[in-house]
Amino acid sequence: MTDPASERRRMAAALVRRGDLKSHWLRAAVESVPREQFLRPGVFLDEGRSWRPLTVAGTDPDEWLKIAYSVDTLTTQLDGHLTADRTGAPVVGVPTSSSTDPATVVGMIEALDLAAGHRVLEIGTGTGYSTALMCHYLGEDNVTTIEVDAQVAARADAALETVGFSTWTVTGDGLLGHPYRAPYDRVIATCAVRRIPYAWIRQTKPGGIVLGTVGSWPWGTGLAKLAVSDDGTAEGAIVGRSSFMQARAQAVAPVAGDLSARTAFADSERVALVSPLVLKEWMPAFLAQLAAPGAQFVRATRSDGSPSRYLFDPERESFAEFIADGGSWTVRQGGPVALWDDIERSLVTWHGAGVPDVDAIRLRVTMTSHLYWIDRNPALRWEHRLVRPGAGSLPRRLRPGDAWLPS
The missing domain is CATH 3.30.160 (Double Stranded RNA Binding Domain)
Incomplete structure (x- = not known):
């Protein structure tokens, strides 16, 4: 029978080789926290046009551990309610909760630059696996995690208790943060948002870090890392590509109809x-x-x-x-x-500037605006002000002959 501890060590070694796992403390957490406990009651495997349910009870233990310690994202809920134990056949649905691939999980935690004693707010508990990794280092009292889905939160809380972490698991709208335990040294979001909520900035200590994925498309989104200033603003950069499910409060229904x-x-x-x-x-x-x-x-x-x-x-x-x-x-x-x-x-x-990648973009967040720009390119500047739609002047229209970009 496969030894779970050896599978954890194998996965940690693979993440080190990939360059995702760098900190000794985080490697110790990955080698200690049993990811399989956070996948109960089961997962859905992508079969192209449908999702095949697999449960702990109905799967060979060795196969289950192989799945748990793969470096894949594992879908744990469809359509906001369906879990693998509630269906016995492949189904069609939209993923609404998952255990993110371990490379992304540890990469984001590494980007937080955590130190002993830091207090962290996590937006989007999901299965609770990333919560447990942080609790392993910081201690359960220093981690607060908030999840909008009550059923998902309950499963995560039970898993955290099972592995020995009685942390602060809150059910609520993570876009509002959790002011009752503020201020935090770090805020990390495991969902995508159209813009960084100012509540996250306000609840972070000066000098603290806010880390979250910005964008509303399933692709073409970026991981924003912001340092909070004494004046209540935050500034930083898009530090890389990132893809997460949209925060439910901001999820947009697909355009349909004629x-x-x-x-x-x-x-x-x-x-x-x-x-x-x-x-x-x-x-x-x-x-x-x-x-x-x-x-x-x-x-x-x-x-x-x-x-x-x-x-x-x-x-x-x-x-x-x-x-x-x-x-x-x-x-x-x-x-x-x-x-x-x-x-x-x-x-x-952008093409004329030499097609810089997403990590060239900087971002400044205030109470009333988001300003994005690329250094040394004054034309590559976008300000999103928090005003009613249609307010202010509209940009002039681009005319044929103004410029050209090969496609």
């Missing part, structure tokens, strides 16, 4: 200077979200079988429709904001 009806009346039509297909790439997708926050990218097929792509911004009642036309794309835009003009301008400027 897309042709939604885009029937356009204010302008022109040849796109940049192909919308670049939005499949990580950095262009991140820039698109900076230039048009709130926009959703939608892929579809027209009745004649030709591909089409859309951008919708429901809050600002604007759209862009892309129609394939031989080797180029025609863009039709409607509403008060020319979405593609804004995005295209950023992409053209």
